Amino acid sequence: MQTIQIDLLTALPELIVLFMAMLILLTGLFTKNNIAIYVLAQLTLLAAAFFTVGTHTPAVGYAFTGMFVDDTLSDVLKLMIYLGTAMMFVYTRHYMQLRGMFRGEYYALVLFAVLGMMIMVSGQSMLTIYMGLELLSLCLYSLVALDRDNAKSSEAAMKYFVLGALASGMMLYGMSMIYGMTGSLNISEISSALQGALSDLQGPKNPMLILGLVFIVAGLAFKFGAVPFQMWVPDVYQGAPTAITMLIGSVPKFAAFAITIRLLAQGLQPLTGEWQNMLLIMAVLSIAIGNVTAIAQSNLKRMLAYSTISHIGFLLFGLMSGNLNGYASSMFYMTAYVLMTLAGFGMILLLSRKRFEADTLDDLKGLNQRSKLAAFMMLITMFSMAGVPPTIGFWAKFTVLQAAWQAGFGWAVVFAVLMAAVGAFYYLRIVKLMYFDAPKQTGAFNTPFDAPMDMQIVLSINALALLAFGLLPQTLMSICGAAIVRSLQ
Amino acid sequence: MQHNHILSYSIWLPILAGFAMLMMGSDCKANFTRWLALAFSLLAFAITLPLYTQFDFAKGAFQFEEMLPWIPSFNVNYHLGIDGISAPLILLTSFTTVIVVIAAWEVITKNIAQYMAAFLIMSGLMIGVFSALDGLLYYVFWEAMLIPMFLVIGIWGGENRVYATIKFFLYTLLGSLLMLVAFIYLYHQTGSFEISDYYQLPLSLKAQVLIFMAFFMAFAVKIPMWPVHTWLPDAHVEAPTGGSVVLAAIMLKLGGYSFLRFAMPIAPDAAHYLSSFMITLSLIAIVYIAFVALVQKDMKKLIAYSSISHMGFVTLGFFIFSQLGLEGAMVQMISHGFISAAMFLCVGVLYDRMHSRQIADYGGVVNTMPVFAAFAVLFAMANSGLPGTSGFVGEFMVILAAVKHNFWVGFLAATTLIFGAAYSLWMVKRVFYGDIANMHVADLKDINKREFLMLAILTIMVIGLGVYPKLITDFTHTSAIQWLSHMAVSKIPAAGL
Numbered sequence: 001m002q003t004i005q006i007d008l009l010t011a012l013p014e015l016i017v018l019f020m021a022m023l024i025l026l027t028g029l030f031t032k033n034n035i036a037i038y039v040l041a042q043l044t045l046l047a048a049a050f051f052t053v054g055t056h057t058p059a060v061g062y063a064f065t066g067m068f069v070d071d072t073l074s075d076v077l078k079l080m081i082y083l084g085t086a087m088m089f090v091y092t093r094h095y096m097q098l099r100g101m102f103r104g105e106y107y108a109l110v111l112f113a114v115l116g117m118m119i120m121v122s123g124q125s126m127l128t129i130y131m132g133l134e135l136l137s138l139c140l141y142s143l144v145a146l147d148r149d150n151a152k153s154s155e156a157a158m159k160y161f162v163l164g165a166l167a168s169g170m171m172l173y174g175m176s177m178i179y180g181m182t183g184s185l186n187i188s189e190i191s192s193a194l195q196g197a198l199s200d201l202q203g204p205k206n207p208m209l210i211l212g213l214v215f216i217v218a219g220l221a222f223k224f225g226a227v228p229f230q231m232w233v234p235d236v237y238q239g240a241p242t243a244i245t246m247l248i249g250s251v252p253k254f255a256a257f258a259i260t261i262r263l264l265a266q267g268l269q270p271l272t273g274e275w276q277n278m279l280l281i282m283a284v285l286s287i288a289i290g291n292v293t294a295i296a297q298s299n300l301k302r303m304l305a306y307s308t309i310s311h312i313g314f315l316l317f318g319l320m321s322g323n324l325n326g327y328a329s330s331m332f333y334m335t336a337y338v339l340m341t342l343a344g345f346g347m348i349l350l351l352s353r354k355r356f357e358a359d360t361l362d363d364l365k366g367l368n369q370r371s372k373l374a375a376f377m378m379l380i381t382m383f384s385m386a387g388v389p390p391t392i393g394f395w396a397k398f399t400v401l402q403a404a405w406q407a408g409f410g411w412a413v414v415f416a417v418l419m420a421a422v423g424a425f426y427y428l429r430i431v432k433l434m435y436f437d438a439p440k441q442t443g444a445f446n447t448p449f450d451a452p453m454d455m456q457i458v459l460s461i462n463a464l465a466l467l468a469f470g471l472l473p474q475t476l477m478s479i480c481g482a483a484i485v486r487s488l489q
Numbered sequence: 490m491q492h493n494h495i496l497s498y499s500i501w502l503p504i505l506a507g508f509a510m511l512m513m514g515s516d517c518k519a520n521f522t523r524w525l526a527l528a529f530s531l532l533a534f535a536i537t538l539p540l541y542t543q544f545d546f547a548k549g550a551f552q553f554e555e556m557l558p559w560i561p562s563f564n565v566n567y568h569l570g571i572d573g574i575s576a577p578l579i580l581l582t583s584f585t586t587v588i589v590v591i592a593a594w595e596v597i598t599k600n601i602a603q604y605m606a607a608f609l610i611m612s613g614l615m616i617g618v619f620s621a622l623d624g625l626l627y628y629v630f631w632e633a634m635l636i637p638m639f640l641v642i643g644i645w646g647g648e649n650r651v652y653a654t655i656k657f658f659l660y661t662l663l664g665s666l667l668m669l670v671a672f673i674y675l676y677h678q679t680g681s682f683e684i685s686d687y688y689q690l691p692l693s694l695k696a697q698v699l700i701f702m703a704f705f706m707a708f709a710v711k712i713p714m715w716p717v718h719t720w721l722p723d724a725h726v727e728a729p730t731g732g733s734v735v736l737a738a739i740m741l742k743l744g745g746y747s748f749l750r751f752a753m754p755i756a757p758d759a760a761h762y763l764s765s766f767m768i769t770l771s772l773i774a775i776v777y778i779a780f781v782a783l784v785q786k787d788m789k790k791l792i793a794y795s796s797i798s799h800m801g802f803v804t805l806g807f808f809i810f811s812q813l814g815l816e817g818a819m820v821q822m823i824s825h826g827f828i829s830a831a832m833f834l835c836v837g838v839l840y841d842r843m844h845s846r847q848i849a850d851y852g853g854v855v856n857t858m859p860v861f862a863a864f865a866v867l868f869a870m871a872n873s874g875l876p877g878t879s880g881f882v883g884e885f886m887v888i889l890a891a892v893k894h895n896f897w898v899g900f901l902a903a904t905t906l907i908f909g910a911a912y913s914l915w916m917v918k919r920v921f922y923g924d925i926a927n928m929h930v931a932d933l934k935d936i937n938k939r940e941f942l943m944l945a946i947l948t949i950m951v952i953g954l955g956v957y958p959k960l961i962t963d964f965t966h967t968s969a970i971q972w973l974s975h976m977a978v979s980k981i982p983a984a985g986l
Contacts, residue, residue: 368644372511372603383636388662389629395560398625402563402673413673417666424662428639428655436643436651477562 010063010070012055013048013078014118020044021111028104034097041107042089045082045114052078058486062124066186069124073261073487076479077121077254084251084338085114090458091346092243094451098354101146101241109146110247113139117255126175126185126267129259133171133223136255137164140248144240156239163222163232171219177212178268187267194270213271216263217278223256224312227285237305242357245301246345249308250338257334260319265327265488272322279320280412286313287416291423301359303426304344307385310423311337317416318400321407324484329399331480332473336384336396339466343381346459350374350451364430366439371449375434377463384466386427387420391470399477495539496553496569499579500617503533503586507610514602523594526605530587533612537583540576546963549573549971551622559626564681568623573968574749574819575619577961578742581826582619585738586612589731591943592834596730596841597645604645607637608731615739619746624672624682627751628665631707631743635661638732638740645729653720653727660720664710671703675755687755688975691982697759704752711744714804715774718797725793726846730837733789737796737829742822745803749972753807757976760808767808772901774801779908783915788836788846791916792829795872798905799825799884805902806887809894810976812969817886819965820958824871824879827954831868831947835861838940839920842933848919852926857933862921864936864944869917871951873910879954 008015021044024037031037052075060071089110096102112135119132141164145157179185182193194209222229237245264275290310297303315337318330351358351367351374358364368375384393397420405413449456469476506529514522545552551570559567571579589608597604614637617630635658642654672682674696679686692700710717721741725733753760760767775798782794799821806818838861839854840846855862871878874885884905892899925931936944954960 368600376511379636388636389632394629394632398669398673399563401669402676405670405673406677410674414667414670417670418663421659421663421666425655425659428658431639432643432651432655435640436654474560474562477560481562 007063007068009055010061011068011122013052014115014122016048016051017044017111017115017118020047021108021115024104024111025108028108031104034102034104037104037107038089038093038102041111042086044111045086045089048118049079049082052082060487064128066188067125067128068122070122071487073258073483074122076483077258078118080335080338081114081117081121081251081254084254084342085110085247087342087346087458087462088243088247088250090455091246091342091349094455095241095243095349095352099147099241101243106143106146109139109143113143113247113252117252120255121258123259123262124187126179126187126190126263129262130168130172130175132255133259134168136252137168140164140244140252143244143247144236146244147241150241152239153241156236159239160232160236167219167222167229170215170222174212174215174217174219177208177215181206181209181212187262190267191269194268209271210274213268213274214278216268217275220256220260220263221282224253224260224315225309226282226312226316227289227309228282230286230289230309233309234302234305237308238299238302238359242301242345242348242352242359246342246349249304249345250341253312253334253338257315257331261327261484261488264319265322276320276322276407279316280409283313283316283320284412284415286310286316287419287423288313291419291426294423294426297426298361299359300348300361300364300430303361304341307423307426308337308341310419311385314397314400314416317404317409317412320409321403323403323407324488326400326403326407327488328477328481328484329403331484332477333396333400335476335480336392336466336469339462339469340381340384340393343377343459343462343466344385346455346462347374347378347381350449350455350459353450361430361433362440364433365437367434369439373460374449377460378434379431380463380466382427382430384470386424388424389470390467392466392473392476394470395473395477493539493553494555495536495543496571496616496620497555499533499537499540499583500569500613500620502536502613503529503583503609503616504613506533507606507608507613510602510606510609514605516599516601519598519601522601522605523590526590526601526609527587529605529609530583530590530612533609534583534587537580537616540571540579544576544964546573547967549967552576553620554622559623563625563676565625566623566683567626568683569620569626570622571620572971573964573966574972575746577819577823577964578739578746579616579619581742581823582612582615582739585735585826585830588830588834588943588946589734591939592734592837593729593731594939596837600644604641604729604731607641608735611637611641611735615743618743622684624675624684624687624751626682627684628669628672631747632662632665634740634743638736641732642724642728646727646732648727649723650727653723656720657724660710660717661707664707664717667703668707671700674700684750684755687751690755691980692756694758694762694981697756697980698762701752701756701759701763704747704755708744708747708752709770711747712741712800712804713744713797714770714801715778715797718774718778721797722790722793725796725833726787726789730833730840733833733837734830737792737833738826741796741800742826745800745807745818745822748804748807754972754975756980758979758981760976761810764808764810767804768898771801771805771808772898774798775805775905776901776908779905779912782912783908785912786848788839788848788916788920789833790846791848791912792832792836792872795832795909795912796825796829798909799829799872802884802887802902802905805891805898806883809887809890810973811890811893812973813886814890814894815969815973816962816965817883817890819883819969820879820954820961821883821887823961824883824951824954827947827950828868828871828878828880831864831944831951832872834940834943834947835865835868838936843929848916850926851920851930852923853921853930854933855921856925857930858935860941861936861944864948865921866917867948868951869913871955873913874906877952877955879951879958881955882958
């Protein structure tokens with residue numbers, strides 16, 4: 001009895017989100033007051049954040065017979081997920097209202113997705129991780145198709161679903177092989193089993209083990225959208241409603257990062273030498289293909305999709321270092337990336353109107369003449385994505401590159417740096433459109449923004465945060481460092 | 490150790506002023522915006538003056554030091570300090586900003602606040618580059634400075650501005666990123682980003698050459714040295730006058746300064762090892778680029794090429810490794826800052842009236858603009874190294890040092906006195922003398938008080954430094970001695986260690 005209470009208490013934030021998501025789903029059926037639902041959803045995140053902070057201890061705690069873990073890493077990542085989701089709710093409210101998607105199920109689905117992410121973040125068993133992953137994925141598939149009369153969205157959802165299901169299948173297959181070799185689903189047991197039995201299994205050369213590892217890495221790469229598993233990213237980014245693209249591109253990456261840490265850095269830690277090389281190849285290819293292909297795009301969302309692929313490449317640079325310094329760098333990169341993505345897509349949402357998506361590059365033309373503030377915010381975001389100081393994007397790139405250098409991937413670092421210069425070109429092109437070109441003379445363009453004030457304020461804070469963290473990155477670096485060190489040491 | 494924050498004020502005051510301009514200024518209140526910018530720039534200049542009055546000329550070590558931990562995770566410090574090499578360049582920077590604000594007065598009519606803000610922010614960032622003693626802090630300033638310049642060329646530039654500004658940005662970025670890799674390497678060797686730690690770090694020759702080349706990529710692009718100079722003529726031609734002035738007067742010096750601060754002292758053996766290579770590149774810049782300048786039809790392009798040629802003297806002076814050569818190069822950097830700024834302002838004055846930079850569109854300007862012609866001829870003379878102007882001093886010192894080093898190097902360098910005179914004076918002849926070429930020239934009005942003021946200030950500086958170059962050598966003397974003694978000690982670890 002005592003254990004169950006402790007278990008439930010450990011998972012209190014999850015329980016709150018679960019309960020509230022169901023409540024919102026029900027409320028949506030009976031009320032037309034969608035603003036109330038919106039407020040309820042925000043309050044849910046707030047309450048979850050409150051309890052996550054409240055139950056936080058520096059020690060690592062386990063629950064549900066070791067399937068669920070509550071450590072600093074999970075708490076920090078959960079808080080980042082709440083914050084990111086709350087910001088996304090603010091940015092998307094107006095957009096969804098204008099398109100008739102401002103409904104209870106939108107919030108319920110997002111909250112279920114958040115629940116999935118939370119479970120992933122706290123997953124200490126492959127089963128828990130897989131459960132969280134599926135909950136997240138299913139919610140995302142249906143969110144992409146939320147605008148159900150839109151053929152493009154439906155197509156994107158279909159693609160996402162088919163490829164996503166394939167990836168989940170691969171991952172499950174890999175997990176079952178690892179289970180077969182180690183006899184356990186628990187992350188720490190897998191690790192010690194591998195550690196102890198490496199000699200019996202002929203070391204890391206055991207083909208079954210490697211095959212399992214390959215499948216798991218492939219599944220993770222798909223969720224991240226790393227080359228060569230990136231095919232879905234551009235189509236889904238472009239096809240999904242911008243609000244949903246923003247969701248897909250931002251917070252779920254935290255969860256993907258968490259399960260990568262749990263599976264590779266904790267569970268399959270004895271095989272580090274093996275997965276390092278796989279990540280290296282994916283990282284280099286992602287940076288190259290992402291950056292080069294992005295140059296050719298004329299659709300802003302598609303361009304940001306390729307830019308995401310290259311960012312994931314940089315993120316993998318930190319992960320593949322295989323040490324705490326590298327993981328902390330990766331986590332810092334992830335945080336920076338999510339902040340930049342939210343700002344970038346937030347700007348697209350800010351510029352869009354009723355029946356008009358501001359998602360082509362031309363829509364940004366002459367933004368400086370229409371709104372100096374908006375142009376300046378986008379400027380910061382773009383330079384941050386390009387990794388130019390004094391923005392957070394620079395520190396993100398710096399930390400992962402120095403980690404990779406330390407781990408002995410010198411030439412990969414030089415390559416990545418050259419590719420970053422290539423990548424700078426398409427970010428510069430956006431700045432060029434905003435500042436050097438004259439605005440398009442179509443009607444929608446000369447009206448002032450009709451986005452609500454709260455969105456404009458939050459978006460401004462978001463963009464300025466990119467600059468503020470660029471000037472004083474230490475706090476965020478310490479948080480990421482502490483989360484990794486406390487949880488993995 | 491002095492405990493004041495003059496350097497921090499010099500950096501952050503113009504930057505904050507720039508952001509204040511963005512918020513307060515607008516095109517509706519054009520005059521207010523201009524006066525505000527002038528006030529800010531004068532204040533920013535005034536605040537750097539103690540760097541001259543309180544400077545200890547006898548001290549070789551860093552002065553005005555400030556040190557705060559910035560990012561303890563990576564041992565990055567907010568560490569500022571100057572020596573005799575950087576101090577005059579800081580003063581040049583804050584001075585030039587005032588000139589740029591005056592030069593933009595009636596010329597810039599759209600987005601005035603943004604224009605002025607860009608230059609104020611840039612000025613702060615450049616002072617940051619000159620005073621940073623921490624590798625990563627330096628790098629942040631160095632890269633951040635690209636953003637306002639990118640916007641200045643792109644927004645207020647000429648026809649082909651987008652091409653020019655993107656080329657400028659990408660060229661510089663590519664070079665700088667390799668420098669970042671060098672910093673990461675050095676960080677993992679020493680565990681810090683302190684420049685002084687890097688100075689003490691023993692490195693094998695191979696490592697030194699690689700580091701030197703990584704820095705070289707960043708700095709050679711900035712200076713610019715042949716063959717990575719091609720962005721400069723494009724950027725200069727398309728940039729607005731103020732942009733050209735800052736580019737020529739200060740940004741190019743950043744490359745030269747950085748050679749002295751980073752590439753050479755961190756890798757002294759590589760610098761000696763590669764010195765003949767560097768001297769060759771410098772001579773190519775001096776001689777070949779002078780010929781290129783000779784055939785230019787566009788005035789700004791001509792001055793741009795002449796800048797590359799003059800910066801060849803700077804790198805030549807560095808790699809001779811003698812007191813005279815080094816101090817000559819320093820004087821040349823400062824002097825070129827004034828002369829090239831003046832030359833670009835002269836072209837700007839003509840361009841504002843005629844909207845053409847083609848030499849062929851002019852002729853006989855002296856008839857309609859006598860006062861202006863007097864200034865322009867003076868600056869052209871200074872550009873070609875006339876004794877009595879600052880242009881002469883630096884070139885002469887470097888040539889003397891070069892002759893001592895090797896007669897033929899000195900000889901080739903000295904040819905610039907002929908070629909420099911050729912392209913500068915031939916341009917003057919075609920633009921200012923002869924009969925009035927066309928109606929437009931006949932309608933020209935002579936310079937107004939504002940233009941007179943800025944050209945007169947620069948005249949005083951050019952002649953003043955020409956007659957009394959001790960103003961600069963006072964600064965550089967002790968630091969140069971110390972620098973050379975550092976460069977003379979090999980950093981290659983002894984065998985067996």
